[in-house]
Amino acid sequence: MQFEDYLKYPDIACRWSWARRLEWPRRGHEKIPFEKLQTVCYYLGSFFMGYQNIGGVVYWCLYALKAKDSTTFIIETAQVFGSLMLTCVGFSKIWCFTRRRHQMELVMAELHDLYPTTRKSFYRLQHHYDWADLIMKYANLFYFAFYIFYNGSPLVLLLWEYITDDQNLSYKTQANAWYPWKVRGSAWGYALAIWVSTMAGNLGIFLTLAILNILCVCTVQLVMHFDGLATQLLSLDSRNPLAHQELKYLIRYHRQLIDISDKVNEIFDSIFLTSLICSTLAICMTSVAVLLLDLAPALKNINGLLAFLVYHFMMSYLGTQINLASEKVLPAAFYNNWYEGDLPYRKMLLILMLRASKPYKWKTIKLSEVSILNYVDTLKTSYQMYACVRSMNL
Template sequence: MQLKDFMYYPNLGCRLAMIRCYEWRGSKLPAVEQTLIQQLWFLLGAINLFYQNLGLVIDLSLSETQKELSAFIAQISETCSVMGLTLVGASNMWMLLYYRREIEAVLGELQELYPPRRQRIYRIKHYYEQSTRLMKHSTTFFLFAYAYYNSLPIVELCYELLAASQQVKYKAQSDTWYPWHLFLAERSALSFAASYLCQAISSLSGVAVIMSGQYLMCFFTTQMRMHFDALANGLSTLDARHSEANEQLKEMIVYHCRLLHIEQQINRIFNFMFLSNFSTSTIAICLMAFAMVMINLAAAFKYSVGLMSFLVFCVFICYNGTQFTLASDKLLPAAFYNNWYDGDRNYRRMLLFFIMRSCESRVLRTYKFTPVSMATYMAMLKFSYQLFTFFRAMIK
């Protein structure tokens, strides 16, 4: 089992988005160049994904909103909830492209640290199965959410065509303005087909980059957890009375310093993704719940999958952040309960230095002020519910 085996699901997201898979030194992977068709498909998906944010704002500004406060808030909720998904997808795509060199550099460092053969202190199979199971279930959900979201307009259209008393509305996935609305009726069949196709491509690109960004973060946290666990096991089995104990402890301190350096690089890469996901999700969860309650039954079915998507990928990020912190917290007790009292003065001094550096928990943070943890996830849900009750009170 090699490091590249852990990258299966992050590469799957890259392939769905038609982004070139990551390459790093020591991976021994053949360089694969993108074909012209793949490059054009990526550009088409990226343009549609970024444009949909603008199209939603233009459609909202051009719409003739009723004077009632309830109708205005319902329309704002419907527009902003869809925009939340597109903004998260666009921010993830920007992060994957902008930090590509940094990501490949971290992958190269992890390749150097990856154990060359099976060692007792490394639980490679355990962490591989754990991370693969988590990403596999998440992939199933995201692909189901994509198919569900894009099938609803077709189901609604078929129902309107089969029902004699029903008026055909030709409503796409979201109310997005496109340039062809200037010379085609917005509710015509041709305009519906073009809008539906553009939004299907946009949502596929958004789902793919969200999967790739989250799975890449899961990959990094899994590798760091594996190394922290191996370092803690190595400290617990280190015998201070051994003649080579000092040299072994020096190697572990250097190993720990490299892990701390990689942790800082990971934080720097994912800072923007954490910020955009948390800030957007907090508001979007509230607005989607409000749209489900205030608009109609069809909106409730449509936005239920969006609400679940935000809940799933936020808990995915926060769960990995919590597991990362718990793995780093193993180092302090492992060093403290070592038989340091049997070592010489230099050994005890080095171990004290290691303990001092391990006192602070290693936490993934959003620009050094919001920890990525399950506690943050619960606080985010609490704030979303407070916003939801505030909007409900305004309507009443």
């Protein structure tokens, strides 16, 4: 099992989002057919995604604020904010991937160099590969289905209204946004709005998927190395004449893993923050919209609700795994036969134990940790906000 095998799904997501895959010296450069066309699509999608955020705010000011009753105001606000959180998350991924791309490539290069050979029995290479492959495979399937439903639901709704001879066609687009041209009642205007939303959605959704896949690769690699470090500490014999050298290597190894983890946290810090804020607001608002809207628009909001639940859960799950893996280092060092070693050996082992006394945690702006517990807190906060908003309609 090679390191390149982990990059299958990140490369697919990058290809779907018109972005170049991550590259470093050991990996080489990939020749892309129609590279200039893909670059144009990438920048067009970025521009349209930025416009979707502005258009969503303008739409809310023009329609929601002028609502004549509280129910209409809440429905319009819930729909706009649900769509706005989707576009905000997509735009944050574009910003992160564009701005932090070089740092991502440096971290992936370090992990590539650190990847163990199959001859080293301390690492469960097949187990960790199967685990990462399973996560990324189902994430790709889920987000592809979300992309199809996100872009197809407005067209299906319009077709249904046309077939049933509805005199008042809705002309709904993917996101509730204002456009500087006529959309309602204009075939060309509606088609252009759908195309703009599709371009923005394609880049936002699949770049989000690419970021999640890259984060998954980094997490599983670090978990594998922490697991291998703990196994090596348990198998270390202090009576061995080479034990001092092996322990020095393991101390440096542990320090290197912490440094790489810090770099990963720095790269994805803004992603963790937007995930926390946008998921909390989106889960609240889309839940309100689901209860107050008719079936067709409610299904659209259910799709967005599921996307945010899965998106935030995946990040929280990966954060929990890195925490659990780093917890193994301290017990492994403690249960080593240190009592049979000399004083310098014990001092070195004590240094390692002090460094490993606090399990590593990914944090959002060094405040809130990224974990399943934080995910539960997010759901609680979303429910409290939902109850508050729902009470306004009673």
